[in-house]
Amino acid sequence: MSSHKIRSFISIDIDKPEIVEKIKRVQGLLKDKNTRIKLVEPENLHLTLRFLGEISANEVEEIISALSKIQDKSFSIYLKNLGAFPSIPRARVVWIGVSEGADQLKELSHKVNTIIDSLRIGYKDSKEFTPHLTIGRIKSKPSQRLIKTLLENSDVDIGKVEVKDFRLKQSILTPRGPIYKTLHSFKLL
Numbered sequence: 001m002s003s004h005k006i007r008s009f010i011s012i013d014i015d016k017p018e019i020v021e022k023i024k025r026v027q028g029l030l031k032d033k034n035t036r037i038k039l040v041e042p043e044n045l046h047l048t049l050r051f052l053g054e055i056s057a058n059e060v061e062e063i064i065s066a067l068s069k070i071q072d073k074s075f076s077i078y079l080k081n082l083g084a085f086p087s088i089p090r091a092r093v094v095w096i097g098v099s100e101g102a103d104q105l106k107e108l109s110h111k112v113n114t115i116i117d118s119l120r121i122g123y124k125d126s127k128e129f130t131p132h133l134t135i136g137r138i139k140s141k142p143s144q145r146l147i148k149t150l151l152e153n154s155d156v157d158i159g160k161v162e163v164k165d166f167r168l169k170q171s172i173l174t175p176r177g178p179i180y181k182t183l184h185s186f187k188l189l
Contacts, residue, residue, distance in 0.1 A: 005054035007171045008122070008183070010067070010112055011046035012077075012105075012163055014133060019079065020045060022158045023096065026082065027135055029153060030094060034143035037094075039136045044180050047077075047098070047133050049109045049166060052122030059121045063168060064184045066115045072108055074165075074188040077101030079133060079158035084142075088150045091142045096158055098131035105131040108166065164188055 014020065020042050027039045055063070078100035084091030098105060109129040116122060142150075165185045172179040 005056060006060060006183075007173065008052045008055055008060070009048055009169055009171060010050040010052065010116075010166060011048050011169055012166050013182075014045040014047070014079075014161060015043075016161055019159055019161055023079075023133075023135060026096070026153065026156055026158070029149050030136055030146065032143050032146045032149075035141070035146045036139035037136050037146075038139060038177070040134055041177060044178065045133060045135070046169070046180070047105065047131060049105075049112045049129070050116055050122075051125060052116070055122050059119075060168070060183060062119055063116065063121060066119055067112065067168070067184075067186050070108075070111055070115070070186060072104075072111070072188050075101055075104040075163050077105060077131075077161050077163055079161060080156065082150060082153050082156045083132075084138075084150060088147055088154075089142070091138050091147070091150065093134055094136040094138065094150065095132040095134050096156065098133070100160075101163070102131045104163070105129075108163075112166070 024042055077098050079096050080099040081097040083095055085093040106129055165187050167182045168184045170181045170183050
């Protein structure tokens with residue numbers, strides 16, 4: 001295999017059409033002429049279980065082999081509530097929370113991270129996994145109107161998503177934003 005590096009991560013993709021439409025409506029509320037915000041493209045919506053960074057093609061094969069051993073059952077998550085990291089007044093990342101299924105997500109993330117750590121591959125993140133769906137990144141100070149919108153829509157209800165697999169993804173950075181490509185899909189039972 002070639003020695004070039006692949007920017008990658010492990011995720012659960014959000015691609016159920018009616019859920020994506022609801023998220024796009026919420027993203028529409030965030031548009032603000034006084035705040036520079038980069039909304040996540042509908043085809044790129046996902047919950048990150050582990051960011052790997054730059055890995056080799058050989059490491060991709062090692063990861064696929066190791067993660068294929070996970071035999072978890074499929075489960076449901078419920079996307080609800082709008083928030084921001086580090087906080088709404090200082091918003092940098094706008095997210096939708098996970099109100100149900102968060103424990104199963106944490107458990108799956110823990111298994112994925114334990115396996116990846118044992119392989120000693122990729123970027124190691126010391127932050128604790130917080131289940132969330134990033135829908136936008138704020139590139140300037142959030143306006144008062146945007147802060148008000150986030151607060152007024154904090155209890156937004158997006159709906160239920162069946163988690164039937166998780167995926168090893170490649171992230172190709174382009175001037176117009178990232179393009180994500182699935183390298184391997186790991187089915188849940």
